[in-house]
Amino acid sequence: MSQKPHYQLFIDGAWVDGADGQVMSSQNPATGTDWATFACAAPSDVERAISAARRALGDPAWRDITQTQRGKLLYRLADLIERNAQHIGAIETTDSGKLLAETATQSAYVADYYRYYAGLADKIEGAVLPIDKPDMHVFTRREPIGVVVAIVPWNAQMFLTATKLGPALAAGCTVALKASEIAPAPMLEFAKLIEEAGFPPGVVSVITGDAENCAIPLTRHPDVDRIAFTGGPETARHVVRNSAENFAVTTLELGGKSPIIVFEDADLDGAANGLIAGNFGASGQSCVAGTRGLVHRSILEKLATLIEEKMQGVVIGDPLSSDTHIGPLCTQAQIAKIESTLAAATAGGARIRFGGTPLDRPGNFMAPTLVECADTSTETLKIEMFGPVMSLLPFDTEEEAIAIANSTPFGLGSGVFTQNVARAHRVSARLKAGICWVNTYRAVSPIAPFGGFDQSGYGREAGQEAILDYTRTKTTWINTSDKPMANPFVMR
Incomplete structure (x- = not known):
C-alpha cells in the first residue's frame, strides 16, 4: 500500500511542519477513509507568516520591481495553473468530493483570473488634481494596502483564492493565505506553483489550522492591513470582532439562500x-x-x-x-x-x-x-x-x-x-x-464583480474595482512657489 501524502505549511518560501507538531488527517468523502495528513499552524507559525509578509513588503525584491514585472509573475503563475489544472483538480476531488469535471475545469479557468489581474497590474493610476491653490502641485498615487490575510473555505478553493490573491499581488501586496482545515490539500498543492512561479520568499505563505491556533491569531495580528474572508456568517462575526484589534480593512463573502x-x-x-x-x-x-x-x-x-x-x-x-x-x-x-x-x-x-x-x-x-x-x-x-x-x-x-x-x-x-x-x-x-x-444560473467571470448584500457580506471580488480595494490613496502636495510659507497659524 502506498504511503499517504503529507502536506507541510508553506511559510516564507520554505516547507515546514507546524511548530507544535500538530497533524490532522483529511478524509476522502467518496470512501469515508483517511487519505492524507497535513500540518497545522501554531500561533508561532502565524507570526512567522505575517512577519515574512511584512518583511517582503519592504524588500526591494518585491517593493522595487515594476508593476509590469509583477504582472509577468502573475502571467507565469497562470500558465502553471493551467498546465497543472488536471492534477490540482484530482487532488481537490479526492479531498473534498467535488466532481473532477468541475474541479479540473475550474482550476483551468481561474488561470484567466490571474491573467486578468496581470493585465491590470500596470494600470493602477493616480491623478493630478486641479487644485484651487495656484502655487501648489497636488497629485495622488495608489500604493499597496500592505499585508493581506486571505481566508478561503473548502468549496471552490481555487476560484475563491484567485479572486483575492490575483488583485492583491497585482497591487503589490503580500499575502498570508489560510486554507480551510477541511480539505486543504489543493491549496497546499497550489503553493508549489507559487514557489515555482518565482515570487520572492514571504510574498505568499499558505497555511492551515484550527480557529484557536491559526485563524484568530491571523485575523487579529497587529501587522495585518486587510482581511479578505469567504465563509459562513457566524465565523465572519468573529473575524470582524478580531479586526477591531488591528483596524484591518475587511471584506466578507458569505452564504446565501438565493x-x-x-x-x-x-x-x-x-x-x-x-x-x-x-x-x-x-x-x-x-x-x-x-x-x-x-x-x-x-x-x-x-x-x-x-x-x-x-x-x-x-x-x-x-x-x-x-x-x-x-x-x-x-x-x-x-x-x-x-x-x-x-x-x-x-x-x-x-x-x-x-x-x-x-x-x-x-x-x-x-x-x-x-x-x-x-x-x-x-x-x-x-x-x-x-x-x-x-x-x-x-x-x-x-x-x-x-x-x-x-x-x-x-x-x-x-x-x-x-x-x-x-x-x-x-x-x-x-x-x-x-x-x-x-435565463441562466451560476456563471462567473474575472470581469464581473462578485459579492452580496446584508448577511451575505460586503465588498466585491473580481472585476476592475476589486484591485483598487488592495490599494490606498496617498495625496502629495508640492509648493511650487519660491516664497516662504505665510502665517503658520492659519490653514491655507
Whole structure:
C-alpha cells in the first residue's frame, strides 16, 4: 500500500511542519477513509507568516520591481495553473468530493483570473488634481494596502483564492493565505506553483489550522492591513470582532439562500436546467445555490414533473469518474443538517417529491432531493444546508414573487427565468442580491464583480474595482512657489 501524502505549511518560501507538531488527517468523502495528513499552524507559525509578509513588503525584491514585472509573475503563475489544472483538480476531488469535471475545469479557468489581474497590474493610476491653490502641485498615487490575510473555505478553493490573491499581488501586496482545515490539500498543492512561479520568499505563505491556533491569531495580528474572508456568517462575526484589534480593512463573502424566480412565460426546459444547476450542481455545495425556487402557480406541477424526469438520468457516484453528475458531500455534518431540516419541513406540511435520505453506500452521499413547500415558513426555505436540496414554492403575482425573494437576511445570488425582457429588467433591479442571473444560473467571470448584500457580506471580488480595494490613496502636495510659507497659524 502506498504511503499517504503529507502536506507541510508553506511559510516564507520554505516547507515546514507546524511548530507544535500538530497533524490532522483529511478524509476522502467518496470512501469515508483517511487519505492524507497535513500540518497545522501554531500561533508561532502565524507570526512567522505575517512577519515574512511584512518583511517582503519592504524588500526591494518585491517593493522595487515594476508593476509590469509583477504582472509577468502573475502571467507565469497562470500558465502553471493551467498546465497543472488536471492534477490540482484530482487532488481537490479526492479531498473534498467535488466532481473532477468541475474541479479540473475550474482550476483551468481561474488561470484567466490571474491573467486578468496581470493585465491590470500596470494600470493602477493616480491623478493630478486641479487644485484651487495656484502655487501648489497636488497629485495622488495608489500604493499597496500592505499585508493581506486571505481566508478561503473548502468549496471552490481555487476560484475563491484567485479572486483575492490575483488583485492583491497585482497591487503589490503580500499575502498570508489560510486554507480551510477541511480539505486543504489543493491549496497546499497550489503553493508549489507559487514557489515555482518565482515570487520572492514571504510574498505568499499558505497555511492551515484550527480557529484557536491559526485563524484568530491571523485575523487579529497587529501587522495585518486587510482581511479578505469567504465563509459562513457566524465565523465572519468573529473575524470582524478580531479586526477591531488591528483596524484591518475587511471584506466578507458569505452564504446565501438565493431565490430563482420562474415566471409563467419562461422556457420550461431552460428553467428546469437552471434550477438543477442552482441546486444540484456541485452537489448543492455552493454559496450561490438557488435553493428557493419560486415558481408561478400555473406551471409549478409541470415544471416539477420535468425536473423529476431530468433527474432520472442523473448519475450519483465516484467524483473522479467523467460519467458522474453528483458526488458526495464533503462532511457527514452536512448530511445530519440536511436530515434534521427535512424532518422539520415535512412536519410543517412540506412534501418530498424525490430523494430525502442519505444513500446506503460508503462515503458522504445524499440523494438529490426535491421539496414542495407548504408556505414561506418551510424550514428548507430558511436554512442554508450546503447540499443537493431543491425547494419549490408557488406564487401568483410578480409583486408576490419579489416580496418572497427579498424576505431573507441574505442577498448573494438570484435568478429570473422569463421571456419578457421588460420584466427581466424590472424584476432584476428590485431583487435584493449582489448578483442576478437571467435565463441562466451560476456563471462567473474575472470581469464581473462578485459579492452580496446584508448577511451575505460586503465588498466585491473580481472585476476592475476589486484591485483598487488592495490599494490606498496617498495625496502629495508640492509648493511650487519660491516664497516662504505665510502665517503658520492659519490653514491655507
